Amino acid sequence: MRVNFTVNGRPQQADDVWEGESLLYVLRERLGLPGSKNACEQGECGSCTVRLDGVPVCSCLVAAGQAEGREIVTVEGLAEHARQRAGGEDACGTSLDEARRWSPRGPGSQSDEGSTSPRATLAPLQQAFIDAGAVQCGFCTPGLLVAADEMLERNPNPTDADIREALSGNLCRCTGYEKIMDAVRLAAARQGEEA
Amino acid sequence: MDFLRPASWEEALAAKAEHPTAVPIAGGTDVMVEINFDHRRPEYLLDLTRIGDLYEWEAGEHSVRLGASVPYTRIMENLRTELPGLALASHTVASPQIRNRGGVGGNLGTASPAGDAHPALLAAGAEVEAESVRGTRRIPIDAFYTGVKRNALAADELIRAVHINKADGPQQFSKVGTRNAMVIAVCAFGLALHPETRTVRTGIGSAAPTPIRATAAEEFLNAALDEDGLWDSGRIITPSVAKQFAELCAAACNPIDDVRGTARYRRHAVGVMARRTLMWTWESYRGNARTMEGAA
Amino acid sequence: MPTNGAPTRITQGSHTRGGIGESTLRPDGTLKVTGEFAYASDMWHEDMLWGQILRSTVAHAEIVSIDTSEALATPGVYAVLTYDDLPTEVRHYGLEIQDTPVLAHGRVRHHGEPVAVVAADHPETARRAAARIRVEYRDLPVITDEASATAPAAVLLHENRTDPHAAHVRHPNIVHRQPIIRGDVERARRRADVIVEGEYVFGMQDQAFLGPESGLAVPAEDGGVDLYIATQWLHADLRQIAPVLGLPEDKIRMTLSGVGGAFGGREDLSMQIHACLLALRTGKPVKMVYNRFESFFGHVHRHPAKLYYEHGATHDGKLTHVKARIVLDGGAYASSSPAVVGNAASLGVGPYVIDDVDIEAVALYTNNPPCGAMRGFGAVQACFAYEAQMDKLAARLGMDPVEFRRLNAMSQGSLLPTGQVVDSPAPVAELLRRVKAMPLPPEQQWLVAGEEADVRQLPGGLSNTTHGEGVVRGIGYAVGIKNVGFSEGFDDYSTARVRLEAAGGEPVATVHTAMAEVGQGGVTVHAQIARTELGVAQVTILPADTRVGSAGSTSASRQTYVTGGAVRNACELVREQILERGRRRFGAHHPAWATAELLLEGGKVVTDGGEVLADLVDVLGDEAVEIEQEWRHRPTEPFDLRTGQGFGHVQYSFAAHRAVVEVDTELGLVKVIELACAQDVGKALNPLSVTGQIQGGTTQGLGVAVMEEIIVDPRTAKVRNPSFTDYLIPTILDTPTIPVDVLELADDHAPYGLRGVGEAPTLSSTPAVLAAIRNATGLELNRTPVRPEHLTGG
Secondary structure (H helix, E strand, C coil), X not given: CCEEEEECCEEEEECCXXXXXXXXXXXXXXXXXXXXXXXXXXXXXXXXXXXXXXXXXXXXXXXXXXXXXXXXXXXXXXXXXXXXXXXXXXXXXXXXXXXXXXXXXXXXHHHHHCCCCCCCCCCHHHHHHHHHCCCCCCCCHHXXXXXXXXXXXXXXXXXXXXXXXXXXXXXXXXXXXXXXXXXXXXXXXXXXXXX | CEEECCCCHHHHHHHHHHCCCCEEECCCCCHHHHHHCCXXXXXXXXXXXXXXXXXXXXECCCEEEEECCCEHHHHHHHCCCCCHHHHHHHHCCCCHHHHCCCEHHHHHHHCCCCCCHHHXXXXXXXXXXXXXXXXXXXXXXXXXXXXXXXXCCCCCCEEEEEEEECCCCCEEEEEECCCXXXXXXXXXXXXXXXXXXXXXXXXXXXXXXXCECCHHHHHHHHHHHHHCCHHXXXXXXXXXXXXXXXXXXXXXXXXXXXXXXXXXXXXXXXXXXXXXXXXXXXXXXXXXXXXXXXXX | CCCCCCCCCCCCCCCCCCCCCCCCCCCCHHHHHHCCCCEHHHCCCCCCEEEEEEECCCCCEEEEEEECHHHHCCCCEEEEECHHHXXXXXXXXXXXXXXXXXXXXXXXXXXXCEEEEEEECCHHHHHHHHHCCEEEEEECCCCCCHHHHHCCCCCCCCCCCCCCCXXXXXXXXXXXXXXXXXXXXXXXXXXXXXXXXXXXXXXXXXXCCCCCCEEEEEECCCCCEEEXXXXXXHHHHHHHHHHHHCCCHHHEEEEECECCCCCCCCCCCCCHHHHHHHHHHHCCCEEEECCHHHHHHHCCEXXXXXXXXXXXXXXXXXXXXXXXXXXXXXXXXXXXXXHHHHHHHHCCCCCEXXXXXXXXXXXXXXXXXXXXXXXXXXXXXXXXXXXXXXXXXXXXXXXXXXXXXXXXXXCCCCECCCCCECCCCCCHHHHHHHHHHCXXXXXXXXXXXXXXXXXXXXXXXXXXXXXXXXXXXXXXXXXXXXXXXXXXXXXXXXXXXXXEEEECCEEEEEEECCECCCCCCHHHHHHHHHHHHHCCCEEEECCCXXXXXXXXXXXXXXXXXXXXXXXXXXXXXXXXXHHHHHHHHHHXXXXXXXXXXXXXXXXXXXXXXXXEEEEHHHHHCCCCEEEEEEEECCCCCCCCCCCCCCCCCCEEEXXXXXXXXXXXXXXXXXXXXXXXXXXECCCCCCHHHHHHHHHHHHHHHHHHHHCCCECECCCCCCECCCCCCCCCCCCCCCCCECCEEEECCCCCCCHHHCCCCCCHHHHXXXXXHHHHHHHHHCCCCCEECCCHHHHHCC
């Protein structure tokens, strides 16, 4: 079947979709947007979290056909989403081909990632994850970012318990969550300073 | 596999009548897991997410008509006063992402004994509004669960809404899992005080082939509250009454051993939850300011 | 003060920004937060096919027949392969013992064993086709424990064994046996005033990395294959893949794709050979991705264990002896069981001084799921048991459990039961002192506004099971010892290629290794080392692949030590060549070239007095300097098979934990409130990464304390909970605050004095949580994970 929907502000169309495919599969394998991750495909890990008409959901549990006509935001569109929320205009994003190729950047670019000179293309929360050391293997990171960004949108001054509750659907196996807590607190604090 | 996308409730009923094997899908919590893991290959998927009516609720004088697909998040946020037990239960469902998408219709359709909504529905008192091209009927919640993952729906019927009695007294819900979030119930317990009728109702999850009420426990407690005039006096429930109520709740269980827990533990835990939720709700009924309602 | 000297400062050769000792940020961080980082499951190729494995539905059976005809006839299917289709006579693989069939041959030995593989144009087509393969099984009796494995008439898991351990085991269903004998336990026992015994059970833990096993194999025009894969050790994979494919190693070009965690679970092959076979057979690229269900069958787990311990002590609290027997269930295939046995035995005493020791560790062959490497590797199971014993002894003696441990703690210069002298700092007593000295979290933090309970902070969490009723606090301590690096005489080396050149008027270093970055942050550290050693700002880390020599495994807490050591070594060689070139070109202009100690700093050659002699770009000119060199740590030797004596381990790593828990004693639910850790890391090359490793390892230890266990049916040997619905790992609501106190006592044998970090915190976390639960409940609790029914008598 054919499915049409909007991803990160761009209309997308997928053809020859098998009816049992999930939105996650279509994003990853048909649209070249593999940022949403496939850790469990049973709604138990949150690594595939996307926003469906604004609401964080597990894209592995959305049948592709259910996404017809809907608006999706994935981790690839998070920076642009944050910019629009902040009132900015410049468009940016990840080209599909770029997303498919991996070329580890040298630490030359690493110094650009420091908190002193945040890369303009990152959302504040993305920068906070890097700065706080919240990323190790990174497989949980996209889902956590989408979930945490939505929480901060609703609740700009969360308590620790609020953060834990909001992220209780996102498993991480590397970090022990401490630095993820740090990152969300950091993003909230930076957001507060700017406001 | 065919993907049916009815745009209206009438279209959905027609599709279900034409394809009785069609599997309704809304939040996808159960159906998509089965598809992703190759446990199920339905001939037809019947997508209900385009039917706006299913996402709406309406509070009447005595009950709330809750659309089958109203997400748990909405129930937690908007129906804490009318449906406190179900709001608490909704808060224990899986994760925020699942709560944003799943609704009571899915729990009822799957009819797993572990569904979190069931004990709250049983305790509050509810009717399932089932409809087919043949017409509409209301199935009392006590008659809805007919076996392990089986319910009273006919092959051509769909769940449109649930009519849940509005709370006329305190309600509570507890669930035991081996993790502090995102966990399927080892067992669960719901309790509702109904001061208007001077009755209590219970609901037990994951401790029998179907969700059940502990009717003997309810009858015992109704009688005990009545005999001692506690509804009027607002005095405390004695520990011995609470203990016997808990024991009767545990005795109502017919649990199994499985990877999530032992039968013996389930019985024990239902008893503990019965006693605790009774204390919480009764303290609340007495108007005691120290009552703690949880964080829902 | 520790008895082993004060924390040591390492003098750095450079003050270049972003060198060692600084918390520089991950070079792959931006890619990982934008979703651009390409994990193995993200690989994609035009016209690629999807591979699917058919796995056994039973644990032990003869294969009577396999019929693939219907699968082959399915439209969209390109290939269906079974054992008979394997291209060479080499049809088994294994890390140490080649006992694992690429595809089952005549018999399956565990639930979920690969029987056939399919390639098709869509994953659903491949799944449907796999389901159409008809396999007829004839059941065999299942072997599930020591008694059934070593019964005289037991079916042998592997007949006609020729591996190195076959000769010294008393039954062919025992993979390996390692005794550690020192002193005279019988005599020492007579000196003991108290003796405690215990039998302990450690459940089967899964690595549960989030990125499922995945790979993409692309057939090449030269008849070879390019394999993009998530693994822990590219070259060990290559060594096992090549003979099965019948290809020379240089025709199999392996590139590490993004790895979503590993923790030991990617040390063995998963679908590497299957994907290559399908690609070579079909002439098309083949992608394979396990789902979570398959992942539970697709990698080895942590060995479940039964441990029997007897300890003695005198009235004044000195340990007299230990006698122990550790039985590890290795499952159907050997994997790394022999090395796990060596670790369990040699580290089975723990970080304590005991002169009289009699330990035996064995691993079994059974029909249970194969077990192998997981973070902590044999030392984890032992630590759970000996730390429980320490608490029992302290209680019997009426001593404080921390003081009792400190009294018996090993230190630098102590003699291990293997006869090895501990020749670097071993601040066991100091680590215990530090965790005990940390402030305790306040009581009843769940009370908000003095009255209401925030259930998120109580046992049961959002499930609303208690508002404080039945909740009791407990505190527990534990400490552990883990070896770093590969032991027992293994030639443990790594290779680094470092290049320095001038580009765009700047000196640029390029580091190329085959080290598997699995999330640990090795790429960050390599850049830091290059900056420090070469005095440059710009460092490029090339993708890991097999075009450079082996880096060894990303396991055993060894990569910063060994591949970090190799990078430093290669940098030093590059520096020597640079200075040599500088002397040739500029030596005549300045006498310091010949006389002074020269350093590379800030892109310049400087004297140790700080005088600038030349810009690096001028020394380099148009000609790059490049060195590829192997580097190895000092050699170890095997343990004697009879006594366990030998210089078996190159380095030790120590961590101590204090756990604070709140237990709902009526429902048996546990909330860990805080897990404080103190660890000696020798030198923190990247403090941010170090604390991240400690917190992550601590949390995996917490998981196996209270929830994580693969449950195998003892009647059928089938796995009952292969999903994230029923194999539970801690969520953010299960994980407490984890304050970390990092001690840096240099090990003079190691690069920069560093000590491997990743595993030690996984050891002591579990027994600390168990001790805290015992403290709260008064129960004995001899098994982990603790389930609610264990706390309620159900």
